[in-house]
Amino acid sequence: MRILIFGAPGVGKGTQAKILSTKLHIPHISTGDLLRRAVSKKTPLGLKAKELIDNGNLVPDDLMGGIISEELQDPKTREGFILDGFPRTLPQVKILEDIFKSHNIEDYYVIILEVEDDVLVQRLSLRRMCSACGNIINLNYLKDSSKCPSCGSKNTFVKRKDDDETVVRNRLSVFHGLTEPVISHYREYNRVITIDGMLPVEEVTEKIMNHLS
Ligand code: AP5
Ligand code: MG
Numbered sequence: 631m632r633i634l635i636f637g638a639p640g641v642g643k644g645t646q647a648k649i650l651s652t653k654l655h656i657p658h659i660s661t662g663d664l665l666r667r668a669v670s671k672k673t674p675l676g677l678k679a680k681e682l683i684d685n686g687n688l689v690p691d692d693l694m695g696g697i698i699s700e701e702l703q704d705p706k707t708r709e710g711f712i713l714d715g716f717p718r719t720l721p722q723v724k725i726l727e728d729i730f731k732s733h734n735i736e737d738y739y740v741i742i743l744e745v746e747d748d749v750l751v752q753r754l755s756l757r758r759m760c761s762a763c764g765n766i767i768n769l770n771y772l773k774d775s776s777k778c779p780s781c782g783s784k785n786t787f788v789k790r791k792d793d794d795e796t797v798v799r800n801r802l803s804v805f806h807g808l809t810e811p812v813i814s815h816y817r818e819y820n821r822v823i824t825i826d827g828m829l830p831v832e833e834v835t836e837k838i839m840n841h842l843s
Contacts, residue, residue, distance in 0.1 A: 631656060631842070632735065633712040636813050637743035639801040640750040640757065641827045642834060644766055646743070647714040649835050654710070654842075659701050661694060661715035663764075666790075684791050686800035688718060688808065695725040702729055718809045740816045741838060743827035747802050754798050758787035 631654055635643045644660060651658035665683060668676035675697070679689045688694075698716050701707065717723045730736070745753075756769040765780035767787070776785050792801065816822060823841040825834055 631710040632738035633710075633741060634717075634738060634816070635712060635714050635741045635743070636809070636816065637827060638745065638747070638750055638805045638809075639798060640754040641743040641745045642831065643714045643743060645831055646741070646834055646838065647712045648766070649831075650712055650838065653835075653839065654712075656710040656712055657704075657706050658712050658714060659698075659707070659716075661697065661718075664697055664701070665689060684797070686792050686797040686804060688804060691719055691721045691725065694718075694722060698726065699729055702733065717812055720811055720815070723812055723815055738821070739842065740819055740822045742813055742816070742822060742824045743834070744824065745827040749828065750802065751795060751798050754793045755795065757793055758789055760786045761788045762786045 633650065633656070635647055637643055644662070647658045647660065650656075662683075665676070665679050669680045669683065670676070675693065678693065682689050694716060698713075702711070717726045730738075753768060758767050758769060759765070760767070760778040760781060760783060762783040763778060763781035765778055767779070769775055772779065775787075777783070778786055792798070823838060825837050827834060829837070
């Protein structure tokens with residue numbers, strides 16, 4: 631199964647994509663995660679992308695196209711994948727459509743998650759990631775805020791630099807300006823699943839799974 635997941639920063643794309651990846655046995659491809667890995671390894675891509683990411687601006691389309699084209703050539707994606715964070719601009723839609731054409735891919739699902747901006751700003755101020763296992767958490771929902779509920783590591787939570795409120799507001803304005811037209815484009819597609827991302831995580835997953843089946 632091939633899935634594209636869309637929505638504003640903090641809407642729950644990564645959270646749901648990780649769960650769906652496990653349930654459906656398909657790899658989760660997150661362009662944000664790929665870029666952050668490149669930044670932490672200080673690769674040439676990472677060095678170009680760091681400042682853009684830290685300020686909440688987009689990395690140029692040609693660089694992103696190269697990353698996605700390489701990822702989708704990996705044999706592990708042959709049976710399916712869940713793509714999180716791409717395409718984010720109309721030129722990226724064209725890049726993806728060309729890749730799909732060259733791989734004879736015609737069938738895929740589109741999931742759109744929706745949450746109000748003010749809730750997203752609040753959510754992102756409380757988001758942490760476990761640096762040991764990559765688990766994403768919301769501090770509000772943890773009994774013990776020093777221990778990762780997934781791997782049990784202590785004091786391993788880190789906050790993303792781009793979750794600072796000013797940067798989040800810029801990411802939201804980039805989303806409304808450049809990525810909403812992408813979502814409008816996919817709304818014309820007949821396999822679109824639109825879900826209220828304000829529901830609890832488990833309910834969002836349940837609704838997605840019900841639609842997919
Ligand atoms: P990226 O990493 O893709 O960031 P994003 O799209 O801004 O989205 P986030 O990862 O912040 O949020 P999410 O929707 O995954 O939410 P999450 O599940 O973590 O991109 C980062 C940067 O990389 C971009 O700004 C850009 O610079 C660059 N980039 C990436 N792709 C690019 C591209 N294609 N082109 C150009 N540049 C690109 O959840 C958030 C929080 O909410 C967590 O705390 C979570 O626990 C909580 N939560 C989740 N679901 C729920 C729920 N249902 N109820 C309550 N809390 C919830
Ligand atoms: Mg994410």
